[in-house]
Amino acid sequence: MKDKHSKIFIAGRNGMVGSSIEIEFRKRGYEKIIGLNSKELDLRNQADVEDYFSKEKPEYVILAAAKVGGIMANMKSPAEFLYDNLAIQNNVIHCSYKFNIKKLLFLASSCIYPRLSPQPMKEEYLLDGKVEPTNEGYAIAKIAGLKMCEMYNKQYGTNFISVMPCNIYGIGDNFDPQKSHVVAGLIRKFHEAKIENKEYVEVWGTGDARRELMFNEDLADACIFLFESYSGDNFFNVGTGKDISIKHLAYLIKKAVGFDGDIKFDITKPDGMPQKLLDVSRLKDSGWVNKTELEDGIRKTYGWFLKHHT
Numbered sequence: 001m002k003d004k005h006s007k008i009f010i011a012g013r014n015g016m017v018g019s020s021i022e023i024e025f026r027k028r029g030y031e032k033i034i035g036l037n038s039k040e041l042d043l044r045n046q047a048d049v050e051d052y053f054s055k056e057k058p059e060y061v062i063l064a065a066a067k068v069g070g071i072m073a074n075m076k077s078p079a080e081f082l083y084d085n086l087a088i089q090n091n092v093i094h095c096s097y098k099f100n101i102k103k104l105l106f107l108a109s110s111c112i113y114p115r116l117s118p119q120p121m122k123e124e125y126l127l128d129g130k131v132e133p134t135n136e137g138y139a140i141a142k143i144a145g146l147k148m149c150e151m152y153n154k155q156y157g158t159n160f161i162s163v164m165p166c167n168i169y170g171i172g173d174n175f176d177p178q179k180s181h182v183v184a185g186l187i188r189k190f191h192e193a194k195i196e197n198k199e200y201v202e203v204w205g206t207g208d209a210r211r212e213l214m215f216n217e218d219l220a221d222a223c224i225f226l227f228e229s230y231s232g233d234n235f236f237n238v239g240t241g242k243d244i245s246i247k248h249l250a251y252l253i254k255k256a257v258g259f260d261g262d263i264k265f266d267i268t269k270p271d272g273m274p275q276k277l278l279d280v281s282r283l284k285d286s287g288w289v290n291k292t293e294l295e296d297g298i299r300k301t302y303g304w305f306l307k308h309h310t
């Protein structure tokens with residue numbers, strides 16, 4: 001896809017990932033980006049989604065809409081994570097077939113891989129074992145979505161591609177302490193502890209779990225790179241190729257925020273998957289490289305938080 005006048009529907013346009021994809025598209029000169037927020041269009045409603053496709057007639061679709069959240073949100077509402085995501089992706093993927101979309105890119109997640117997968121995780125490890133129970137609903141939905149893309153290509157000859165991003169953080173993230181992912185959650189906790197002169201900050205789990213963390217602008221860049229350059233039956237892991245322990249991450253965030261107190265690990269809270277590191281050679285071999293180092297990404301995200309949440 002190179003025509004800058006093409007009409008592109010970003011489902012989830014206002015989310016952290018969708019909005020960064022829109023910014024990257026616009027930087028590259030794409031002008032006709034469409035998409036509504038969840039109040040204007042409930043993507044879980046099949047009739048509404050069909051109506052939107054038939055009125056707007058998009059040519060390309062980025063499926064970045066999803067019910068997302070950190071480890072606690074996933075554990076609290078597994079049914080919602082399963083149902084909302086299945087409904088959204090069923091409607092958007094099926095309509096993309098029905099309305100002859102030229103290409104669709106589906107964003108899944110690295111949590112599709114087995115909990116005890118060998119590390120780093122290669123694309124072919126999918127369905128080799130049981131997924132992590134703390135996010136099973138979300139993972140099962142995302143596996144169904146990527147299989148749906150694969151099977152629609154096989155049976156209907158569509159051009160639907162999927163990416164599996166590692167843990168994403170960044171500009172526009174959700175900083176709600178109970179619902180957020182680890183980077184946004186800890187930025188908020190350390191910031192509030194600094195303002196309130198607290199003695200320590202509580203970090204969930206043992207601190208030993210390891211995560212691969214990518215800045216949302218880099219994910220957006222990778223998505224557009226693949227959207228412009230790849231058609232076929234492979235799906236792609238998208239990550240930095242490096243992971244970090246939650247303990248080390250907590251120290252980086254403490255430093256970036258400028259908090260002087262201690263860190264305590266609350267081992268009554270879960271670690272989730274022990275390690276989640278993607279093998280990104282398939283993406284690297286296609287010529288894509290990650291740009292933002294973790295320290296830089298944390299600094300930018302904290303700057304955004306200060307502007308918008310204080």
Ligand code: GDP
Pocket residue numbers: 069070071072135167179180181182183185186189202203204205209211246269270271272273
């Ligand atoms: P996950 O990859 O699905 O487990 O997503 P999260 O980003 O929610 O959590 C990653 C890891 O960070 C887990 O081991 C959490 O227990 C740990 N963690 C430590 N403190 C926090 C926190 O304040 N919020 C979140 N979300 N995770 C935390």
